[in-house]
Amino acid sequence: MQTLTNIGDNLVKGISARYGLSYEAVVHMLVAVNNGGGSMAQFNCPELGGSGQWMRGGMTMVGDMFNNGLKNTVDNLCNELATILANNHVFPVIPAGTLGSNQWWPINLGNPSSTGSQNNTRYAVFPNRLAVEKNGQITVYDTLDHQISGVSQQQGNNESLTFNSQWGNISVNSLPIVTENNYSHTESNQTTNFAQSDDLAKQPTTEVIAPDIMTNNTSTAINASQYSVNETLDIIEKLAQLRDLGALTDAEFNEKKSALLQRI
Incomplete structure (x- = not known):
């Protein structure tokens, strides 16, 4: 609850x-x-x-x-x-940029011109961007030359989010995707926005190491000579904290942990 x-x-x-x-x-x-x-x-x-x-x-x-x-x-x-x-302040303060916050969208998008929700979907409209959160997954779309004036969700067997622009009704699925899941998975400078504890926020290695670990680019694979056993365990601990904060899924955490342990 x-x-x-x-x-x-x-x-x-x-x-x-x-x-x-x-x-x-x-x-x-x-x-x-x-x-x-x-x-x-x-x-x-x-x-x-x-x-x-x-x-x-x-x-x-x-x-x-x-x-x-x-x-x-x-x-x-x-x-x-x-x-x-x-x-009144009825909910505990949750850092902006996290799913539990009223400001759940990636904070580097700034302030939205409008926000709303339909069933299990929330949206926020920005200049040239549309952020959509559905079932805990955030997707940011490029709105191209559309000037969004309203968003609606079509009900039925195939629910789809659509919006109104100067060109008429446009399906969100037709827009280019900028990022999916959580913004910190693809934008390394957003990773520390999910740090809710002082201990995690004070660790400089979180900002440097975590983005490299979370990227899918094999060219940035961790060099075994870079970290000692203790350093590797510290990294795993920080990854676990990111997982608990919702920045990583269990599958992503286990994948990165296994990769790190193989390098000890």
Whole structure:
């Protein structure tokens, strides 16, 4: 379950008591509203009729589509949660550029002109770039000469993210990919953005060694004479920290660890 600050925890408990909902249900809705930037939410909460959508000042849809009382409850709840999010620190601070952050996109892209989410997909629009996060994977696209004015997700068996530009509706899949997965896998100067502990951030070897290890370019393979056994173990430990922070997958970590151990 999503971790909350003490303030957030107390606010959720109060709302849970007033609305007659479980603590978990309120947290689920809080996260949904937060993911929608405080203006919309897509949720799947059994206590609130299952799947539904909410838009601030707009239409509220719930699983029991003719239950106006439930719609009013969801609308009031989401409006209250949006106000809480705007005026309180309810989630622990997560470094920008990581998936758990509201600023989940690569930080070198700057500030987006617009952001949003649809189901399990989030997007952020930048000059000449579109960042998309789906199921924990971030992909950055080159928007070429398109001037994006809106993004929508087509529902159906083959969901695809599309956007509106001066040239009409364009599928995101038609755009060139700049980077995939996590930006630190391909942009070495972003690697240390995932360091959340002081010990890791203070180690200069993280900035120099980790990018070389994570690259797929065989020309940058580690030279066995460069590192002692202790240095190699330190590198593996730092890779493990990057894996725990979400910068590496388990498969990538195991691959790099095996390559390092073979060089001892």
